Amino acid sequence: MIHWFSYITSEHSEYILIFISLISFLESFIIIGSFLPGMILMSILGTFIGSKKINFYYAWISSTSGCLLGDWLSYYLGFLCSNWIIRCHLFKKYNSIVVKAIYALNKYSVPSIFFGKLLGFTRPIIPVLSGMLKVPIKTFLIPNLFACILWPIIYFFPGIITSIVINSPKIKQNSLFKWLMLSVPILAWIIIVLLWKWWREEFSTNRLWLNRYINKTFFLLIISCLLLTISIFQLQYYPELNVLKNLIYNIII
Template sequence: MELLFNYLSNQTLIYFCLIVAIISFIESLALIGLFIPGMMIMSAIGAIIANSHEKFYPSWISSTIGCLLGDWISYFIGFKFKNWVKKLRIFKKYYVIIKKMIKILNEHSISSIFFGKFIGPARPIIPILSGMLEISFIKKFFLPNFLSCIIWPLIYLIPGMLTVLLIHLPKNHENNIFKKFLIFNIIIIFLSIWTIWKNIQNKKNIIINFLNKRKISWLPKIILIIGIINIIILQFNQNMIILRSSIVKIFYF
């Protein structure tokens, strides 16, 4: 990953954006994206952007274009070659996951197409399945897919950007406590949201079963509220003011 970071950092803006578009394209391409560590690569790109503010908007646009092309090609592969796709070994290997996705797509096609972009295993599968199920490209697929491809790069770039900005804060005891407290609260917020979402979906796993058996399914909600309150309180910290200023500079370089 360090070699990739150094390689991308030394590229001109045009080549950097071209690489970002290709990475986003491959990440979104039918089934192939399953084997690409998307979050890690996009986080590395986000870290580079945080060090070079002028790359943010070109990278965002490039990633969106690559994402859209990958999804649209995947859709038409599924639409035109559904019988051939079903015979692929990889399709049979992930059949259990695919079967669940087909059920969700049949019941909630538009929302599944939008939110599927942000779920690792679903990202490269939803578009090709949409084509195989002959979900209308214009009426149901295009808009949620277009919106998700605009938002997806932002969500995947932010961890890398935030990491670099936190590293650049002056090093002292108070700042170290601030960094750890901020990261801790971000983690518990995401974990709480994930747990609540799984509980809503009635997904059986160790955590959900434990909470239900102990009759403390309310615990993630309390933790989520505490995490949000802590983040709000941190907004008045001097380090957060510096961090917000750095984030604003990326958007308004």
Template sequence: MQDNAFALLLESFALGYWGALGIVALLTLESLPIIGLFMPGVFLMVGLGSLSGTSYLSFADCVLYSVIGAVLGDSIGYWLGYLGIERSFLHPHGKRSQSGHAMAEQLLKRHGRLAVFLGRFVWFFHPAVPFLAGVTGIRPGWFYLADLPAVILWVIVYAGIGHWATGMARDRTLEFMVGMGVVLILVGAWFLLRYFKNKHNTAAQSIKSRN
């Protein structure tokens, strides 16, 4: 009975009933202001891409639903800013959110409309870019002219990585596991170095402020 229920669930996902809604909802949340700052969109997209490497979801459907969700989330953020929603309404309280918003503002000031395209590829603050693009008055036509190609490229690249990795795992399990292990070690080492570097800089600034 349980096996049949699980099979039906997988079948419904493959046919796009709940799977489509789930992917659209996830990518919408990932692209929203503030909420998206705490959702690792890159890893989410790679995970969905790896699922498309199975028989439960085609790569084309994965790309289509992901693009719809990401553009929907970006649109919500953009129109909130463009229609004059007060910044205090969406004011981030955490240091991480404040840093992401500040970096997004700096990117928009430096690159203008091009920042909408570039911002999609920087997970740490890309959810703040559409909202701030609306606040700064970038026209809807220019916004979507930059946002839509960026979203499509972003989805294809990261979903493609997951899709390719799943195929590699099927064909060459041992080589794939070794390669993934090396990648995880390097990524972990990079995060540790950044953590200790930031900790050291914070301590140094604290000492300077006391003096």
């Protein structure tokens, strides 16, 4: 797959942005996104951004456009064709996720739409469920817009960092620095998942406030945040970080 991407970027660079938009669209469209390895595909594209074979801003805009088109079309289809979608075999297959997503949308519409976009297992179903549940268009569009802007950056980032680390002799010589850098996106991803889980958990109304919100997920979230903070703090003592910052700056600017 990497060789195929290399061929496209070198021989048919005019099509790569269309391909990025298409991947982002399919990742966001109803159930189809559940079958695509979005994290892998976007990370691979990120490696080409890191090696400057693809312009960062062009890729970002293309991906965001595909996300918005896929999400808004899914919302529209959910709004108009809810009866047909409910009877769809693929929709029934993911019934457990659908039930949890419906609960989250009914109770916390805005954060569910925003965080649901960032998680692979809810990304393709949150927009169509929002349409089926008749979530007001303004309530859906605002968090969805910000999530679609943020989503490509989060998914491109591991590939960009990997490409820089591999191609920079000054960085790849220090293995401890590389592991610390790897821990940052992994911990950030874990935090997003835990935050979503903590937010949507159904708490018993007859419990005290502390028992309702200070639970196992909350403590795992705090531990993950502390580990991420420690990793970021430790990275400040490595001169390789300045090299990495300059390389990222050159890619973005």
